[in-house]
Amino acid sequence: MLSARNQLPATVKSVKLGNVMAEVVMTVGDVELVAAITRGSAEAMNLKAGDVVNAVIKSTEVMIDKS
Amino acid sequence: MLSARNQLPATVKSVKLGNVMAEVVMTVGDVELVAAITRGSAEAMNLKAGDVVNAVIKSTEVMIDKS
Amino acid sequence: MLSARNQLPATVKSVKLGNVMAEVVMTVGDVELVAAITRGSAEAMNLKAGDVVNAVIKSTEVMIDKS
Amino acid sequence: MLSARNQLPATVKSVKLGNVMAEVVMTVGDVELVAAITRGSAEAMNLKAGDVVNAVIKSTEVMIDKS
Amino acid sequence: MLSARNQLPATVKSVKLGNVMAEVVMTVGDVELVAAITRGSAEAMNLKAGDVVNAVIKSTEVMIDKS
Amino acid sequence: MLSARNQLPATVKSVKLGNVMAEVVMTVGDVELVAAITRGSAEAMNLKAGDVVNAVIKSTEVMIDKS
Numbered sequence: 001m002l003s004a005r006n007q008l009p010a011t012v013k014s015v016k017l018g019n020v021m022a023e024v025v026m027t028v029g030d031v032e033l034v035a036a037i038t039r040g041s042a043e044a045m046n047l048k049a050g051d052v053v054n055a056v057i058k059s060t061e062v063m064i065d066k067s
Numbered sequence: 068m069l070s071a072r073n074q075l076p077a078t079v080k081s082v083k084l085g086n087v088m089a090e091v092v093m094t095v096g097d098v099e100l101v102a103a104i105t106r107g108s109a110e111a112m113n114l115k116a117g118d119v120v121n122a123v124i125k126s127t128e129v130m131i132d133k134s
Numbered sequence: 135m136l137s138a139r140n141q142l143p144a145t146v147k148s149v150k151l152g153n154v155m156a157e158v159v160m161t162v163g164d165v166e167l168v169a170a171i172t173r174g175s176a177e178a179m180n181l182k183a184g185d186v187v188n189a190v191i192k193s194t195e196v197m198i199d200k201s
Numbered sequence: 202m203l204s205a206r207n208q209l210p211a212t213v214k215s216v217k218l219g220n221v222m223a224e225v226v227m228t229v230g231d232v233e234l235v236a237a238i239t240r241g242s243a244e245a246m247n248l249k250a251g252d253v254v255n256a257v258i259k260s261t262e263v264m265i266d267k268s
Numbered sequence: 269m270l271s272a273r274n275q276l277p278a279t280v281k282s283v284k285l286g287n288v289m290a291e292v293v294m295t296v297g298d299v300e301l302v303a304a305i306t307r308g309s310a311e312a313m314n315l316k317a318g319d320v321v322n323a324v325i326k327s328t329e330v331m332i333d334k335s
Numbered sequence: 336m337l338s339a340r341n342q343l344p345a346t347v348k349s350v351k352l353g354n355v356m357a358e359v360v361m362t363v364g365d366v367e368l369v370a371a372i373t374r375g376s377a378e379a380m381n382l383k384a385g386d387v388v389n390a391v392i393k394s395t396e397v398m399i400d401k402s
Contacts, residue, residue, distance in 0.1 A: 001313050001401050002132075002270070002324065003309040003313060003324075003398045003399040005309055007132065008098050008100070009098070010131075012131075016153070016154060017153075017154075018153030018155065018353055018356075019152070019352075019353030019354060020154075020356040020357060020371065021152075021353065023154045023174065024131060028096075029095075029096040030096075031075050031076070031096070033073050033075070033124075033129060034072045034073060034174070035126055035131055035271070036126040036127045036155065036172055037130065037131060038271075038273060038327050038358060038369065038371055039358075040358065040369070044273075045133045051133055053131050053132060053133045053134075054131070054132040055130070055131060056129070056131065056270065057100075057124055057129055058128070058395075059090070059102055059103040059306050060103045060192075060194045060304070060395045061124060061125070061128035062101070062102035062123070063104065063122070063124070063136060063137045063138050063192055064091060064121070064136070065074065065121040066118055066135050068178070068179050068266070068268075069264060070175040070179060070266070071190075071264050072172060072175055084287075085222075085286055085287030086217070086218075086287060087217060087221075087222040087223060087224045087289075088219065088222050088287075088288040090288045090307075090308065103194070103288065103306055104137040104192075105137075105139060105194075106224075108139055109137070112135050125264055127172075127261045127326075127328045128326070130270060130271045131271040132269070132270045136266075139235045140235060141266065142234070150354070150355060151355075152356065153353070154355075154356075155353075155354075155356050157260070157355045157374075157375065158265060162209070165209050165230070167207050167263060168263070169263035169264065169265055170261045170263070170373055171264065171265060175265075187265050187267045187268075188265070188267075191258055191262060191263055192262070195258060195393070196234060196235070197205070197337060197393055198225060198227075198236055198238060198246065198254050198255070198256060198338040199208065199254060199255040199336070199337045199338070200246045200252060200336050201254075202333070202334050203337070203391065204332040204333070204370070204372040204376040204380060204391075205331050206373060206375065206376055219286055220285075220287060220289075221285075221289040221290060221291045222289050236338070239291060239302065239304055239394050239395075241291065241340065242340055242394075245336070246336050246338060257337065257338075259328075260376075261329075261371070270400075274368050275400065276363070277366070280399075291394070296363070296366070297364040297365075298364075301343070301392075302340045303394055303399055304394040304395045305398065305399060313399065322400040324397070324399065324400050325368075325392055325397055325398070327369040327370055328371045329392060329393070329396035330368060330372075331390070331391040332370055332380065332390060332391065333337075333342065333389040333391050334380045334388045
């Protein structure tokens with residue numbers, strides 16, 4: 001069990017590889033979620049469109065915007 | 068416009084105030100999302116159950132878990 | 135209102151685009167501040183030198199160094 | 202030399218200790234900056250109002266808001 | 269597989285619960301590592317001294333200090 | 336003294352420069368640790384294989400995984 005409490009079921013929409021980083025766009029329900037992870041991780045996980053994954057976020061990294 | 072690309076429509080479910088921090092549990096669609104923000108922010112925003120907000124997350128803070 | 139409490143008035147000095155990330159150098163008063171955001175955000179915001187912005191930082195991400 | 206590029210000269214304005222965390226309010230020029238660090242760190246550094254410090258922020262943690 | 273590349277085998281040395289957060293001190297080899305997670309996570313994982321765990325850190329959160 | 340409590344003695348194994356970011360692989364005892372910092376920092380610090388450094392991590396960025 002991982003202490004990061006936010007684990008959102010998601011589907012990978014696209015993976016864009018840079019030299020060092022990779023941008024992974026996912027859908028969570030009908031909302032888009034973007035992750036910036038290292039290229040090394042994206043390749044090690046063989047991430048590709050259509051993959052069913054969890055988007056994982058530590059709660060100290062979540063902000064709230066109230067209009 | 069804020070550079071943090073992830074802005075998820077959410078509803079506040081509960082707010083727990085500590086001395087320095089506050090834990091805010093939200094629902095995003097049918098998934099729960101937990102934020103740990105400062106008590107000062109929670110009070111300044113007068114956050115309370117039922118508030119309609121956006122959960123905001125910088126993409127460099129999003130990880131991916133692939134089974 | 136965003137829970138991230140640190141919102142520093144800044145002026146963009148330079149924007150360097152990588153494949154996935156972008157480095158944005160700003161001045162806050164007479165101090166320089168560097169942000170690493172996604173290229174996607176930098177482009178969506180059409181960030182360029184001279185832009186008047188706010189540098190936004192969640193308080194859990196601020197460290198303190200005391201000599 | 203620390204890789205975190207943002208090192209802002211600051212003066213401690215107040216220190217609030219919780220059980221686990223501590224909230225430190227600083228002034229950077231004429232702007233306020235809030236840090237949430239562990240109580241252990243605040244005590245180990247004997248942080249108190251009037252201390253001259255550097256606020257240190259990794260560039261991947263800086264967001265930008267453009268109106 | 270989690271994209272966070274840093275997974276350090278560790279042993280829990282102590283767990284201190286606050287209202288909202290928890291401080292977990294671990295040993296990694298002969299070095300101490302401190303995590304600040306939510307109390308909710310610490311309790312859900314029933315974390316206690318002696319537990320064998322992994323300390324998990326996203327690479328964008330690791331800084332480098334070179335003398 | 337820096338408030339980030341985790342300072343792990345490490346040796347640089349490799350440095351990979353991207354346009355904006357840099358990936359630095361280090362060894363901490365017999366474990367590998369990966370940092371994603373800005374290219375600017377890696378160059379300013381003249382980081383190279385064999386350098387003896389400290390890997391620095393704020394405790395709010397450390398997660399725990401318990402099987």
